[in-house]
Amino acid sequence: MSAVVTEHDDHHDHGPEKGILRWLFTTNHKDIGTLYLVFALAMFFVGGTMAMIIRAELFQPGMQLVEPQFFNSMTTMHALVMVFGAVMPAFVGFANWMIPMMIGAPDMALPRMNNMSFWLLVAGVLILASTLFMEGGAPASGWTLYPPLVLQTGNALPFAVFSVHLLGISSIMGAINIIATIFNMRAPGMTLMKMPLFVWTWLITAFLLIAVMPVFAGAVTMLLTDGFFDTSFFDAAGGGDPVLYQHIFWFFGHPEVYIMILPTFGVASTIIPVFARKPLFGYSAMVVATVAIAFLSFIVWSHHMFTVGMPKAGELYFMYATMLIAIPTGVKIFNWTATMWKGAMTFETPMLFSIAFVVLFTLGGFTGLMMALSPLDYQYHDTYFIVAHFHYTLVPASIFMIQAGAYYWLPKWTGHMYDERLGRLHFWLSAISVNILFFPQHFLGLAGMPRRIPDYAVQFADWNMISSIGAFIYGGSQLLFLYIVIKTIKQGTGEKVSDEVWEDAKKHGLEWTLPSPVPYHTFTTPPKIIPTEHI
Amino acid sequence: MSAKDAYYIPQKATWPILATVGLAVTLIGFANYLNGSSIGPILMVLGLLIFIGMLAGWFTLQATESESGTYNTQVGISYRMGMMWFIFSEIMFFAVFFGSLWYTRNLSVPWLGGEGAGPGRETQEFLWSSFQATWPSNGPGEVGGDFEPMGTWGLPFLNTLILLSSGVTCTWAHHGLLSKNRDQLIKGLMVTVGLGFLFVSLQALEYYEAYHELGLTLGSGIYGSTFFMLTGFHGAHVCVGAIMLSTVLFRSWKGHFTPENHFVFEAAAWYWHFVDVVWLGLFVFVYML
Amino acid sequence: MIKARQVLTSIALMAFGLRSAYADYTLNLGKGVTQQSGEIYDLHMWVLWVCVFIGIAVFGAMFYSIYHHRKSKGHEAAQFHGSTKVEIIWSIIPFVILVVMAVPATKLVLELDDVQDSEMTIKVTGWQWKWQYEYIDEEPSFFSNLDAASNEARQVGSGIDPRTIPNYLLEVDKPLVVPIDTKIRFLFTAGDVIHSWWVPDLGWKKDAIPGFINEAWTIIDKPGVYRGQCTELCGQDHAFMPVVLVALEKDEYDDWLDNYPENGAASYPEGTWESKAVCAGSECTKDELMTIGETVYSNNCASCHMPGGEGLEGTFPAMTVSPIVTGEIEKQIDLMLKGKEMMPAFNQSITDVEFAAVVTYTRNALGNSVGDMVQPSEIVALKSK
Numbered sequence A: 001m002s003a004v005v006t007e008h009d010d011h012h013d014h015g016p017e018k019g020i021l022r023w024l025f026t027t028n029h030k031d032i033g034t035l036y037l038v039f040a041l042a043m044f045f046v047g048g049t050m051a052m053i054i055r056a057e058l059f060q061p062g063m064q065l066v067e068p069q070f071f072n073s074m075t076t077m078h079a080l081v082m083v084f085g086a087v088m089p090a091f092v093g094f095a096n097w098m099i100p101m102m103i104g105a106p107d108m109a110l111p112r113m114n115n116m117s118f119w120l121l122v123a124g125v126l127i128l129a130s131t132l133f134m135e136g137g138a139p140a141s142g143w144t145l146y147p148p149l150v151l152q153t154g155n156a157l158p159f160a161v162f163s164v165h166l167l168g169i170s171s172i173m174g175a176i177n178i179i180a181t182i183f184n185m186r187a188p189g190m191t192l193m194k195m196p197l198f199v200w201t202w203l204i205t206a207f208l209l210i211a212v213m214p215v216f217a218g219a220v221t222m223l224l225t226d227g228f229f230d231t232s233f234f235d236a237a238g239g240g241d242p243v244l245y246q247h248i249f250w251f252f253g254h255p256e257v258y259i260m261i262l263p264t265f266g267v268a269s270t271i272i273p274v275f276a277r278k279p280l281f282g283y284s285a286m287v288v289a290t291v292a293i294a295f296l297s298f299i300v301w302s303h304h305m306f307t308v309g310m311p312k313a314g315e316l317y318f319m320y321a322t323m324l325i326a327i328p329t330g331v332k333i334f335n336w337t338a339t340m341w342k343g344a345m346t347f348e349t350p351m352l353f354s355i356a357f358v359v360l361f362t363l364g365g366f367t368g369l370m371m372a373l374s375p376l377d378y379q380y381h382d383t384y385f386i387v388a389h390f391h392y393t394l395v396p397a398s399i400f401m402i403q404a405g406a407y408y409w410l411p412k413w414t415g416h417m418y419d420e421r422l423g424r425l426h427f428w429l430s431a432i433s434v435n436i437l438f439f440p441q442h443f444l445g446l447a448g449m450p451r452r453i454p455d456y457a458v459q460f461a462d463w464n465m466i467s468s469i470g471a472f473i474y475g476g477s478q479l480l481f482l483y484i485v486i487k488t489i490k491q492g493t494g495e496k497v498s499d500e501v502w503e504d505a506k507k508h509g510l511e512w513t514l515p516s517p518v519p520y521h522t523f524t525t526p527p528k529i530i531p532t533e534h535i
Numbered sequence B: 001m002s003a004k005d006a007y008y009i010p011q012k013a014t015w016p017i018l019a020t021v022g023l024a025v026t027l028i029g030f031a032n033y034l035n036g037s038s039i040g041p042i043l044m045v046l047g048l049l050i051f052i053g054m055l056a057g058w059f060t061l062q063a064t065e066s067e068s069g070t071y072n073t074q075v076g077i078s079y080r081m082g083m084m085w086f087i088f089s090e091i092m093f094f095a096v097f098f099g100s101l102w103y104t105r106n107l108s109v110p111w112l113g114g115e116g117a118g119p120g121r122e123t124q125e126f127l128w129s130s131f132q133a134t135w136p137s138n139g140p141g142e143v144g145g146d147f148e149p150m151g152t153w154g155l156p157f158l159n160t161l162i163l164l165s166s167g168v169t170c171t172w173a174h175h176g177l178l179s180k181n182r183d184q185l186i187k188g189l190m191v192t193v194g195l196g197f198l199f200v201s202l203q204a205l206e207y208y209e210a211y212h213e214l215g216l217t218l219g220s221g222i223y224g225s226t227f228f229m230l231t232g233f234h235g236a237h238v239c240v241g242a243i244m245l246s247t248v249l250f251r252s253w254k255g256h257f258t259p260e261n262h263f264v265f266e267a268a269a270w271y272w273h274f275v276d277v278v279w280l281g282l283f284v285f286v287y288m289l
Numbered sequence C: 001m002i003k004a005r006q007v008l009t010s011i012a013l014m015a016f017g018l019r020s021a022y023a024d025y026t027l028n029l030g031k032g033v034t035q036q037s038g039e040i041y042d043l044h045m046w047v048l049w050v051c052v053f054i055g056i057a058v059f060g061a062m063f064y065s066i067y068h069h070r071k072s073k074g075h076e077a078a079q080f081h082g083s084t085k086v087e088i089i090w091s092i093i094p095f096v097i098l099v100v101m102a103v104p105a106t107k108l109v110l111e112l113d114d115v116q117d118s119e120m121t122i123k124v125t126g127w128q129w130k131w132q133y134e135y136i137d138e139e140p141s142f143f144s145n146l147d148a149a150s151n152e153a154r155q156v157g158s159g160i161d162p163r164t165i166p167n168y169l170l171e172v173d174k175p176l177v178v179p180i181d182t183k184i185r186f187l188f189t190a191g192d193v194i195h196s197w198w199v200p201d202l203g204w205k206k207d208a209i210p211g212f213i214n215e216a217w218t219i220i221d222k223p224g225v226y227r228g229q230c231t232e233l234c235g236q237d238h239a240f241m242p243v244v245l246v247a248l249e250k251d252e253y254d255d256w257l258d259n260y261p262e263n264g265a266a267s268y269p270e271g272t273w274e275s276k277a278v279c280a281g282s283e284c285t286k287d288e289l290m291t292i293g294e295t296v297y298s299n300n301c302a303s304c305h306m307p308g309g310e311g312l313e314g315t316f317p318a319m320t321v322s323p324i325v326t327g328e329i330e331k332q333i334d335l336m337l338k339g340k341e342m343m344p345a346f347n348q349s350i351t352d353v354e355f356a357a358v359v360t361y362t363r364n365a366l367g368n369s370v371g372d373m374v375q376p377s378e379i380v381a382l383k384s385k
């Protein structure tokens, strides 16, 4: 077992163990970060493959490829895999790698628990995936798992519920770890208001996770007892209400979407200043805005339920509260723009993705604001307009910034530079095709195409075909990303990168003071120099 | 470099992955059982055994490391933060069920009974015309048949007293620990654990009565659902708390813990107080109101 | 009767007229045919333009800076990094814009919530996967299914090109018929899972939730056929439960109502069994039941028990040589009336004729040949037991 290492000075020279056991038993934040990132990438392809099945069936009207029930399973699993398997783990991977390095900590605060969070995630996702092969098929009631429909799921129901429990425990453990690390492991002099914004956004995200994952767990627990133990939580005959589930789900679900976007903001706030060669504009305003968004995210959940028939006072309240989120989010957009303003910009791949993110996320935000107006949402609700909205906030926002982060930090992690030419090609392919993919969905939604349907009336045919073509190009481009990442890890462009990697990056964060690639154990002694760049 | 500056990072961790396996096997077994498959129970037992073995192993490891002075103050703080935020997540978990109770009592049942301006207005007239909104209720479908609600001032009140006193004895034990009075520590813990298990036994008795005399079951509409969900999850938490305190008792008895270094005691005590407070909430909202 | 025929012709004409309108796709929300849908459209356009404007301003500034403040152009980075004044300004301006948006939105919410003074009430119940319409205080009460042509074409591998089907997936066997210029109150509920009733031209959708009633209202300005769909995921055939609303001039509507149900049958599109008005009120022949039964089966049962009756291994039992279907007929009727587990109870959701027909059909088709049959009257008798 682990030796009492504090008594040996030489333990810091320990390299990693060899072979598979290194990965199974590791407590090293970088190893675990890598595990998370690799897993997330794999799941991105799994979830993406499901999206391709969806888009292929929707390529033209009529049912060509799959049964409607299977189509619904695909929609459900695509969303669950992307959200819980790809986006969230990718950001946890970044957090594991970067937070200790950014705040000058030797590792995460609770290394063993860190290991457990990762493996619970794997167990949860595997159980979820296994439902695809069960009698009655995978859950097919949408990622929202609304009762009573979800109770018609076959054998998959308890497995889906327990996988949510495992994913929940995993996320909570991960989040506790991050909070403890940030509060307790900062190097001397690294005050809260000196922390890089990425660390700040993750601190808030972790708080959101701890607050809402148990809520989701509770909701699915009630599904389980309604399904198997005769309870009546969501059954009017027994005095319950199916809408109760929706309230609980969205109390989780809305903060959940900010869980996916706040770290995205963090990565953008890290990258943009470096390539604008200017300090981040309005650091403290950014922090305040992050906190405000997180706070508001708890009190707006019913904007997903404008059509369930709420009392009108409730409806108005949720409309107003939701609209308010535009203000702190706007502050963020404006601050990024101001950071670029009068900078000396260069446009390496991470910066290209960041700029596209700012523009396309704002587009997604605008449609969000339109849906926040409840009378308008009577029309938009459950149409492709919403599908367009949230993919704009998830794909060219979260996914773009995950990829931007990968380009930005890979050289630091591996010591190799990625191929800039291919990186830019990947960017342009992605940025163009993602719009071909999702922009027409606005039209479809407004013209009246409901979401979650495997077949549609013929007047929707043209835009669906265009959207599907966009999807195939976008999906194909991600193979290029895979290639670039693997190539970078293997040998990169051949030349070794400097410690700083990016021009003057040292000014922007502690992580750039470390050698590239970063040694297995980061800070053997607490770093003394604290960047004062953004103050 | 002095030991104080260095941060303890375990080299490798075998227990966490075993914990994952144990948990996953248990849940897979449970799911199979719910689907009526015969390997379900076997897997559940297997998973639980792995999990219990893991707990024993992991706790022993932590105890040994702690006693050998591996953890510095910083580690201690991390552990405390971990426990605090874990309890916070538990609070949110209970909040769901309290919230459901609030929602059904104040919104869905009255709506079904025709009250309010929202969805309620026509619901009763067109769907449940003979339903009167009252609490306790098993809904307009009278799901689960006739039942009597659980009384307040019998067993539940006794249980309240028991849990409250166990909170006091727990604090008393803590004082013993701080003032190096090991005898007080052990006695205090023994009484606390004893009261904990007494509580659980009485709760079991209460359930027995509910099922056999009151006709009150998990299937008794929304009243039965919320009643058993809330008290059931609480009872489960009392068990976990009591088990935690038992390990603490065992370690105290073996002479572990110093006034400066007794994180596990604190964690268990916090947890115990949390369980206490939840019970007070239950007593007020489930039994009294 | 002659009047009735005119009504029907006008319905048919309108249906055709609209079909050509559907051929060209739209990019935007429709204006709809009620005052509220128009107001919603206006608000939508207004908010859209505000967003476009903000977008132009923000992205304009950004692209200006991207173009002019490039390192490759030799621009030196300035080092300013914050200003409380600006932060306040760009928090307040959006706030003001939001307030301005909230005012008309609030007005609309209040307006749409007000069901008072409605002149008629229709109760809409969502079922997997059809709509049931009951005219409160009036006679009509019926189910509305996806039309047979769409239903055939939408089967996987049917080989039928959806473009050849008029109003593919947006056509039903029996449309909902309502008058214009009348404040109609809708009550929504569901029999199994949550559905959502949406006709874009009315400007709203409303969820149909089992065990609860939701309300909404409308006043339609223009006669016409308005089509929509179920918009809440409700299982495998969620895509296949359209809503068709026929809005008639008031007097035409009154005629329709007066002559219901005799002429009701005639208002169904050609090809469905109702249009042939078979065995109404009398004994049915086995052939009649078999024809009707086929349609009923494909509309109501095939989604689970599969079009050929082979069922779905492990989930939905096969009809072919099922012990129940080939056993005592009462047992089958009983099971179908009461439902079992996921098998819905059909005591309400299909008519007695349809019920008798589908029982007869399952026993004498789909690979079975029991030879017996059951009359609608017997179903009525069994129901009342």
Ligand code: HEA
Pocket (backbone or CB within 6 Å): A144, A257, A258, A260, A261, A303, A304, A305, A306, A322, A323, A325, A326, A327, A329, A330, A331, A333, A361, A362, A363, A364, A365, A366, A367, A368, A369, A371, A372, A373, A377, A380, A381, A382, A386, A389, A390, A393, A394, A398, C051, C054, C058, C094, C095, C097, C098
């Ligand atoms: C990362 C994910 C993410 C993010 C960031 C957002 C951000 C927002 N979302 Fe979105 N949303 C989703 C993911 C996300 N959403 C998902 C997944 C769903 C569907 C779930 C499902 O049903 O399956 C959904 C659904 C959804 C609905 C429900 C629609 C329906 O089902 O009927 C609504 C309604 O209000 C909404 C609103 C908003 C708003 C107001 C924001 C705001 O945060 C946006 C704020 C940003 C801006 C407004 C742009 C920048 C601001 C400025 C430039 C300032 C000036 C601007 C103005 C004054 C206009 N979202």
Ligand code: HEA
Pocket (backbone or CB within 6 Å): A044, A045, A046, A047, A048, A049, A051, A052, A054, A055, A075, A076, A078, A079, A080, A082, A083, A087, A141, A142, A143, A144, A387, A391, A394, A395, A398, A399, A437, A451, A452, A453, A454, A471, A472, A473, A474, A475, A476, A478, A479
């Ligand atoms: C983070 C979350 C996330 C991400 C990243 C995505 C990414 C994508 N999503 Fe998804 N999506 C959701 C979250 C997400 N989605 C959610 C929450 C829903 C709602 C579910 C519900 O209604 O319950 C949804 C629903 C949804 C729908 C609506 C389904 C319906 O209503 O029935 C569609 C349809 O177009 C869609 C498409 C896509 C596409 C094309 C991508 C692409 O960006 C994916 C690109 C990735 C790849 C393609 C993988 C990489 C490449 C390969 C595997 C190689 C093979 C490539 C080819 C064969 C070309 N998504």
Ligand code: CUA
Pocket (backbone or CB within 6 Å): C126, C127, C129, C194, C195, C196, C230, C231, C232, C233, C234, C235, C237, C238, C239, C241
């Ligand atoms: Cu009914 Cu969707």
Ligand SMILES: [Cu+2]
Pocket (backbone or CB within 6 Å): A253, A254, A257, A301, A303, A304
């Ligand atoms: Cu939301």
